Each structure stands twice: as structure tokens, then as C-alpha cells.
Amino acid sequence: MKEILLKTDSLSKSFSTGGALQHVLKNIDLKLYKGDFTVIMGASGAGKSTLLYALSGMDTPTLGTITFAGKEISGYSPDRLAVFRREHCGFVFQQIYLIDGMSVMDNVLSAGLLVNKNKKALLERAGKLFQEVGISEETQKKFPTQISGGEAQRAGIVRGLINNPEILFADEPTGALNSKTGLDVLDTLTRFNEQGQSLVMVTHDMRSARRGNRILYLKDGVILGECDLGRYVSGDPNRHQKLSAFLEEMGW
């Protein structure tokens, strides 16, 4: 039986804009499981990023509860939530947000030092992660403006994983990359998932979505359906067909 990592009960999120209330997430009951590569798809405006932000404690729900790593985080204060996020969640965004005045390695260490003061252990873990994503020691010493977009996103993944998060949350991680570098980033994420890292990724892109084993389809703030794709196997045409058929059924 799969271990539940995160559970929501009647999760709802509304925004008030110009006096009108917009209900973006509507009573979502969802379970996320350890070791899964969960993908959230849906049309623009369906609420995908809002859901990702709520699940990861980057935003708070309007109503409902979120239980993550055995703790009900939905009632946490912003400060407590910030500490929880650092310790339990990793993030990879379309825009990478590496800090310009710091080397690539220092960007990763500064994220690590917020949780773990043991610099030697952090250096060791960072070194191992950089090796796994194919970033050399020379590149680790460079500044963000001196590296390519693909290298920056792979460094972003190292930063996201430095604190050994229960879940790595990714919001369109290949959205700003060209086809080849995007593929490298997807291969990197897939490899970490194969090693047991749980992932939740929002994407519009079928090539990215194919990497997941569980695809959730969000429409107008509700999960309309889900598809079990099984573990990723490179070049499997059935996988693409299964995903296409599911998305067609969902009205994508």
C-alpha cells in the first residue's frame, strides 16, 4: 500500500478582486503518495498554480484542511508555515530566481543553511547533487549570469533538493527553456524520482506530463479526473497514447 504524504479535505481557495469573490479551488479532496511523480494539468486559469501553492504551504487555503508530513498545516501562522516549507518542501519554478551576487554553490548553501547549520554535511550533499545533475565544480563557482538557462535550472533543482524535502514542487520547470535543455531538466527530475524523490509538477506540456506516473486534471477549480500512467519508460508509444486519450476525454 502506498504511503500518503499529503491529504486535503474540502480544500477551497477564493480571491477577492475588485469587490467580487472568485472561487478558484472548490472543495478539493486529494491524497498525494510517497514516491509518486504527480502531474497537475488543466487549461490556463484552471487553478493549477493556486493548488500547487496551497499544497506546498506557499499560500493558505480559504477553507478546508491540508495534512502534510503528519501535520495539519492549514492553520499555521505565516512564520510557522515558512519554517515548515523550508524543512519539508523543495521548489523549482519556471523563473529560477538564483541570487545574482552569489556563486551557484553559495546559492545552494544559503538555502541549506536555513535548515542545517552543519556546513560540512551541506557541502557534501550539495557536491553529490551537483554531480548527479551534471554541474561541474568549475560551474559551481560561477555566478548565475555566467551560466546557461539549462545549467541554472539544474542548479535550481539542486537548491530545491538540498534540504531533502518530502516533496519537490515544480511549476512549469521547463517553461523558459529550449527543447534540448528542457529535456535535460526532465531527465534530471525523472532520475531523482526513480531514486525515490516524490514530485508534484504543474505543466501545460505533454512531453513534461508524460514523465509523471499520476496525472490529475483540474478544471474550474475541481479535479475532473486522473490517469494512472505507470512509471516512465522512455520511448513507450502507449504512454503517449494513453495520456492523449485521457486529455481528450477531459476536454483539453
Ligand SMILES: Nc1ncnc2c1ncn2[C@@H]1O[C@H](COP(=O)(O)OP(=O)(O)OP(=O)(O)O)[C@@H](O)[C@H]1O
Ligand atoms: N493572488 C491572486 N489574486 C487574485 N486572483 C488570483 C490570484 N492568484 C490567482 N488568481 C486567479 O485564480 C485563477 C487561477 O489562477 P492560476 O494561476 O492558479 O491558474 P493556472 O491554472 O495555473 O493558469 P496558467 O496555466 O495560465 O498558469 C485565475 O483566474 C487567476 O487570475
